[in-house]
Every structure is written in C-alpha cells, then in structure tokens.
Amino acid sequence: MFDADLLAALAIGYLLGSIPFGLIITRLGGKGDVRDIGSGNIGATNVLRTGSKGLAAATLILDLLKGAAAVWIAQNYFQRASGADQYAAAGALIGHLYPLWLKFRGGKGVATLLGILTVLMPTAALIYALVWIGLLLIVRISSVAGIAAAVSAPVSAAMLGASALFPMLLGFAILVVWKHRANLARLKAGTEPRLGRGQPRGR
Helix, strand or coil, rough: CCHHHHHHHHHHHHHHHCHHHHHHHHHCCCCCCCHCCCCCCCCEEHHHHHCCCHHHHHHHHHHHHHHHHHEEEEEEEEHCCCCHHHHHHHHHHHHHHHHHHHHCCCCHHHHHHHHHHHHHHHHHHHHHHHHHHHHHHCCHHHHHHHHHHHHHHHHHHHHCCCCCCCHHHHHHHHHHHHHCCHHHHHHHCCCCCCCCCCCCCCC
C-alpha cells in the first residue's frame, strides 16, 4: 500500500516546483511574457534576455529556493516516511520542468536541482555550484554549464558514497539534459549563443 506521507511529499514538491517564478517576476517587472523572449523558457537565463539582471537573479534564487523548500519540508514534517525527501525532490524538479499550469512547458531545472541538492546533499551542491559557475565564467555558454552541473550530481553521489541517491540523481541529470536537447542541437551546429548575446526563438 502506498504511503500517504510519501504521496503528500510528492504533491507538495510538485506544487512548489511548478510555481513559474520567471514568468511571474517578468510580468510584475513590466517585461511582459518571458515566453515571448529569446528561447521562450521561463528560467533565469532567458529572463536575463529581458535586459534585467535583477529579475534574472531573483528568478534564479527563487527557483533554487523552491527546490530547497520542498526537500526541507519533507525532512522536517514527514520524518516517519522513509525517503519522503526524495519524493519531494522528484516532485519539485518534475513540477519545474512540467508545470500543469503552463501546459507542462516549464524550465530546464538547473537552479531547482541545485536547491534540492543544497538540502539533500550539501557537498554535492557545492561541487554542482562550482562546476556551474566555473563553466559559465570560462565558456560563457549557459547550456554547457547547466548540463555539466547536472551531470556532476550523480557523479558526486557515486564518489561520496551516497549510493541510495545515485539512481534518483542520475534520473534528474537525464531529465535536465533532455530539456536542453534544443541547446545541444545548436551546440552541434555552432549556433548556441554565449551569455550577453541574442538567441534564436524556439526551445
């Protein structure tokens, strides 16, 4: 029989993860619908293309916090249910990637996954952040940095002996890479823009 606490953790994670902060913030900031800009994505990188670094930073922080909040709530309010934090983590990432309210067309999950790791596995979160920021500074291609950071999560779990988290984090990494498939096609074609430059319309 399925544990009601696990279902609740999954649902709370999904509801938090599906809050489209990028869309909300750009509208409140008078920038219109972020889905009509650049790649059409609701994440921080595309919000940056509105010309507002402040709105982009706010989007990144809030997308990170919703992932962290989902896991924190599960760890503190569903202690009796083994693995509730993992259910909440899965709900948060899936909610961000596939929000019901936006016809399942959400973000790409890089910031939300960092938030999840911050509570679930802080050392892996530090490695993730270093990979993400380091590659952003070196290559200045958001998709490359984000994909590499996501892939670092299961690698960190394996190296740090967190075998119980490895399958889930591997699944998360695959989802993030899948959401970047249009970016991968542009990288192959040599047309993926660097930060500070425009991007063709399309996911």
